[in-house]
Amino acid sequence: MAKGEANEGLARLVAEADVTLAQLATAINRAGVEARVTVKCDKSNVSHWLAGTNPRPKTQALIVEALSRRLGRQVTHGEAGFPAPKEAPKGRSTLEELTDLGRQGMDLSRRGVLGAGLYSVALSVPGWQDVLGRLEALHSGRAGRIGLAEVELVSQMTEKISELDDQFGGRHARPMAGAFMVNTVTGYLRADGSEEAQKAMRSAAADLCYLTGYMAVDEGLHGLAQKYYVKALELAGAADDHLTYCTTLRGMSVQAVDLGHGADALRLAEAAAAASPKAGPRMFAFLRGQQAHAAAQDGDKSAALRYMREAEAAMDRAESRGKPLGSYDPSSLNYHTAQVRYELGDVHGSIDAMKESNKLRFSVYRRNDVRMRSILAERQLQVGHLEEAVKTWHEALDHYPLVHSGRADERIANMRSLIRPHLRHQGAADLFERSETMKPGTV
Structure with a gap:
């Protein structure tokens, strides 16, 4: 033009x-x-x-x-009359792209630039058959030989980073994950080893990519999160790892539904369910709960209620709580019940389910506790229960100083905005004054 x-x-x-x-x-x-x-x-x-x-x-x-x-389709810059954006060099391998993502995450000074990574509803998500067993041949830069001990190292490090994320939020944990990805994991992915060890390493790396994408969501870096999620799908396929592939698609659905893209969230949730035909009861509930939330937001009430009933029945069949799959436990199930009820207009029912979810949540999930109590307080205020909302927000603030999370920051900032019209109420005024000492970056 x-x-x-x-x-x-x-x-x-x-x-x-x-x-x-x-x-x-x-x-x-x-x-x-x-x-x-x-x-x-x-x-x-x-x-x-x-x-x-x-x-x-x-x-x-x-x-x-x-x-x-x-x-509902991908529009190009050229179609809109704009010059094509600069593209990444063609022919780059999965590992080259993964290394670049990790380096970006290590450079804290670029966080503002990374924030411009735009969430795309038209993102091309590779299907299971597209990624199954496929990873570029790695003929150069091999870093010795790996075995199952190196796989265990990556798995244990991912678990430790996840624990830090649960307790303190992703703002500090994600750069650690990026550094570990660049300095250790990409080298292991290039290394020789038995077929068993190489597949297990790809699976462990996929878990780390999924976690890093989840932490990017927590910071509000949604475009960056999508890039990590796609790498997790590619690595999971190369490892023939159905569990991580499905878990990642579900995580992408959670990201979409939290941003209000119900149709996109439902598409991703249904893709996750379709890719997991042999799911056990806990995994089945894990997937169905997300399908229910996405369907409710997309306006399909009958599907949402059906999925929710199936999730509840599957959780009843789960033998014991044990180690929750992807943190999915009775607290998570009640959270999905709360979200489905809220999307369908039952605010009071949503409050009851959210209270039950908060009661059952494990104490290690401090970041989620701040978010979920804040959501509960917002809904309590919505139905006119000011004093209950103030009490719940105080409970959220108890843990907030220890949490470094973009989503938690947004919830507390929203609380100050919602409570401001009620400052003539002494309890609301005390809450507002307390929150003013806890602005992001001051605690």
Whole structure:
């Protein structure tokens, strides 16, 4: 498109999407909030772009994503009348891409840049047959030979990082995972070893990628999280590891539903369930609970209730709590019950289920405790129970100083906004004053 000429490509897409200029501006702003990109767009901006003014590159990416979401398909920059973005060099291997992701995570000064990684609803997710047993041949840079001892090292380190994440949030734990990925794991993935050891190492690396993606979600780095999740899928397929493949797809569904993309969340949750035909009762509940939440957000009440009944029945069949699969336990099941009820309009029922979830949650999950108590308090306030909400928020604040989590920060900031209109109430005023001493970066 020549400078000053009307952008016919963008105009066609706006017409196809059947949106007003104001609606498109709102969708672009929402995508910017998710990506932590500062953009304040209104219908006059859209009008200028249609007339031929080129938005900044970061805004172009938001426009393309907003239109992709509206149309339910991938929109390209060229289709929207924008120059193609700079692409990564072609022919890069999974390990090269994984090393770059790890290095980015190690560089704390780039966190603001990474925040611009935009969540994509049109992300191409590799299917099980696409990744099964496939990983690029690694002929150069081999780092000795590995055995099951090295696999155990990676597994134990991943577990320790996960424990730190549960207790303190992902803000400090994720850079540790990135450093371990670059300095140790990628070398092991290049090393010689028996077929058993190499497959087990790929499986362990997939677990670490999944965890690192989950921690990126916790920081609000959603585009970065998607990249880690895709690497986890690729490595899980190369290891013939159905469990990690399904768990990762479910994690991607959780990310989507938390961002409000119900249709995308349901697609990913159903893909996870389809890829796990031999799931035991706990795994079955793990998958069905997420399908229920996604279906409820997508507006399919009958499917949501059916999935929820199936999840509850599967948990009843699970022999014992033991070591929860992916942290899925009765507390998690009650959380899904709460979310399904809330999405379907039953706020009071959601509060009851959330209370039960909080009661059953293991104490090691401190970060989730802050988030879940904050969600409960928001809903208590929504139904007019101010004093109960204040009490619940105080319980969330008890653990908040020890948690370094973007999602926890957002919940506490939301609490200050919600409680501000009630400051004439002494309890609300005390809560607000206490929270003011706990702003992110000051505790």
